[in-house]
Amino acid sequence: MALSLKETFYISHGSPMLAIHDSIEIRNVLKSWKNIYPQTPSAILIISAHWDTRVPSVNIVERNDTIHDFYGFPKPFYQIKYPAPGAPQLARKVRDLLQKSGFNAVEEDRRRGLDHGAWVPLMLMYPEASIPVCQLSVQSHKDGSHHYNMGKALSSLKDEGILIIGSGSAVHNLRELVRDGSSGKAPQLKKAHPSPEHFFPLHVAIGAAGGNPTAKVVHSNIEMGCLSYSSYQFNEVPGSCSP
Helix, strand or coil, X not given: CCCCCCEEEEEECCCXXXXXXXXXXXXXXXXXXXXXXXXXXXXXXXXXXXXXXXXXXXXXXXXXXXXXXXXXXXXXXXXXXXXXXXXXXXXXXXXXXXXXXXXXXXXXXXXXXXXHHHHHHHHHHXXXXXXXXXXXXXXXXXXXXHHHHHHHHCHHHHHHCEEEXXXXXXXXXXXXXXXXXXXXXCCCHHHHCCCHHHCHHHHHHHHHHCXXXXXXXXXXXXXXXXXXXXXXXXXXXXXXXXX
């Protein structure tokens, strides 16, 4: 019988430097992930800000390639591999659940692996790369309700032992990086998110939690003035109903 999970998560992955730089606070949090979340999921569904498509899309692969979708970083970054198994059965289940919930157009990508919004946090959380991973895209031209409803449609996956993670950044404005800054952008939403793709994985995670979930801060800090690593755990309240 599959492990039934109750939690979903939103992880702020910040800069690709997270992959190797111990000075980034959340790195040690993710490396000790089993202290936060001791269960071993049967598979992982991750919604990354770095896969932005016209309609919801899932990757259907047997083995995930590591996509180095960033530029100007030291050569070792491009040699990092996170060869997690794909989760084609999960991908098809995601497609079916979305379509049953009114997302009529759901595309399948049979070549795409994991972008850095997925593999950077996962390589710290599950370094063995042994848990199957499926990635789901965001649609930055849509709104928060669209993404909340995507998550809501997928909530039942938790009953099958699927860990659902949204990966973005709670504040993400690379045009206003300040080397020695640590203050945030609240309540300036447009400054915090000039484009919404790093925010929408949060909506998916909340929707997937089910009902009216409680929220718990897993970690919180801001670096360089406008890169927030704030990350959250969402738990469904027993007996609550989704709106």
